[in-house]
Amino acid sequence: NAGVMQNPRHLVRRRGQEARLRCSPMKGHSHVYWYRQLPEEGLKFMVYLQKENIIDESGMPKERFSAEFPKEGPSILRIQQVVRGDSAAYFCASSPRDRTLQETQYFGPGTRLLVL
Amino acid sequence: AQKITQTQPGMFVQEKEAVTLDCTYDTSDPSYGLFWYKQPSSGEMIFLIYQGSYDQQNATEGRYSLNFQKARKSANLVISASQLGDSAMYFCAMTSGAGSYQLTFGKGTKLSVIP
Numbered sequence: 001n002a003g004v005m006q007n008p009r010h011l012v013r014r015r016g017q018e019a020r021l022r023c024s025p026m027k028g029h030s031h032v033y034w035y036r037q038l039p040e041e042g043l044k045f046m047v048y049l050q051k052e053n054i055i056d057e058s059g060m061p062k063e064r065f066s067a068e069f070p071k072e073g074p075s076i077l078r079i080q081q082v083v084r085g086d087s088a089a090y091f092c093a094s095s096p097r098d099r100t101l102q103e104t105q106y107f108g109p110g111t112r113l114l115v116l
Numbered sequence: 117a118q119k120i121t122q123t124q125p126g127m128f129v130q131e132k133e134a135v136t137l138d139c140t141y142d143t144s145d146p147s148y149g150l151f152w153y154k155q156p157s158s159g160e161m162i163f164l165i166y167q168g169s170y171d172q173q174n175a176t177e178g179r180y181s182l183n184f185q186k187a188r189k190s191a192n193l194v195i196s197a198s199q200l201g202d203s204a205m206y207f208c209a210m211t212s213g214a215g216s217y218q219l220t221f222g223k224g225t226k227l228s229v230i231p
Contacts, residue, residue: 033217042120042207042221043161059218091161095217103211104151105219107161 002027004094004108005074012114019079019086021111025094032075033105034060034067037089049075082115089113118143118212122222129198130230136183137193137225139208148212150191151219152182155205164206167191195227203229 005024013019025032031050035043045059049069060067064082069075079086089112093105119142129135141150152164167175167182175182183192191210195202208222 031217033219035219040223042209042223043219044221045218048217056218089159093161093219103149103217104163104166105217106163107153109158109160112159 004029004092004106006092006108006111008111009109010112010114012116013082014116015083016081019082019113019115021077021079021090021092021113022074023077023092023094023108024074025092026106029094029096029106031095032069033093033095034075034077035091035093035107037091037110039088043091046077079113082113084115087113087115118145118148118210118220120208120210120220120222122208122225124225125223126226126228128228128230129195129202131200132197134194134196135198135227137195137206137208137227139191139193139222141189141191141208141210143210143212145212145214147214148210148216150182150184151209151211152180152191152193153207153209154202155207155224156201157204161207165193198229200229200231203227 034046037043047060047067048056064080089110091110093107095103121140148169150167154162165177165180179196181194205224207224209219
């Protein structure tokens with residue numbers, strides 16, 4: 001029973017390049033969340049997606065960042081023209097969203113992005 | 117807005133002893149959920165335990181228990197019989213509001229288990 005899958009685990013980019021981070025949710029989960037963890041910090045919410053829909057992107061920077069969760073395939077977090085400040089660990093989580101009161105999110109192993 | 121505070125940047129515990137990691141929270145919503153996650157040095161985030169604001173009893177999962185004191189707004193994690201593999205960062209987190217999904221995390225506590 002595979003958990004949340006993320007790839008790549010580590011990604012190195014030069015300033016100005018694009019970074020694409022992928023996330024496959026747990027089997028049976030249709031809701032995906034992306035979080036960012038800066039060094040020595042807790043995780044911060046970025047965006048919440050369902051299949052083909054962005055539900056809440058209030059935590060995502062307005063420029064250069066975008067996310068999608070297509071009908072087929074993994075969710076993608078895309079960062080264009082990366083800057084050094086984008087260096088962080090990016091975590092994806094998923095949940096079934098069966099509308100219970102407060103639902104547990106299960107996290108992937110994260111992608112460590114380093115911008116040179 | 118909700119807030120999670122973890123006041124212990126680092127903790128040490130002797131192997132086989134119990135340890136309590138502190139977490140206080142702040143929210144004006146009566147409906148909320150409290151979560152603990154473990155982050156070992158390998159980096160993944162592992163879900164440990166959940167407590168709902170309306171739950172009458174403290175949550176337990178194996179060696180983990182959550183000491184939920186609603187009036188004090190605290191949700192401390194208790195790890196019994198510590199093992200070397202428990203050495204990790206521990207994060208307290210919450211969602212606030214019915215149907216909410218945004219997890220708010222504390223800054224974490226680094227636990228080191230001493231043989």
